[in-house]
Amino acid sequence: MKDSTRRTVRTVVQAVIGLAAALPLLLPTLGVPETAAGYGVALAVAAGVTRAMASPAVQRFLPAWLRTSPTEARTQ
Incomplete structure (x- = not known):
């Protein structure tokens, strides 16, 4: 698989x-002011998952096709 x-x-x-974590906050209302908290949760959770997936401990549990290459991990 290409990088x-x-x-x-x-x-x-x-x-x-x-988005799955923020779904309970986003579904009840469709107005922008009421859903701002939901978007914030979605961004925070996505950022946390991104950071966790970059750690070597999580890399070991990911399928081989989804792991970062050793050279890519060193540059982060």
């Missing part, structure tokens, strides 16, 4: 996890 494809898949997974 660019791997990065895209990882980003999509992280965004879906963030």
Whole structure:
């Protein structure tokens, strides 16, 4: 799998996890002011998952096709 494809898949997974965490806050209302907290939660969770997926401990548990290469991990 190409490195660019791997990065895209990882980003999509992280965004879906963030949106899933914020879904209870986003669904009840559709107005912008009421959903601002939900968007904040989604961004915070996605950022946390992104950071966690970059750690070597989590890398060991990821499938081989989703892991970052050793040279990519050193540059982060």
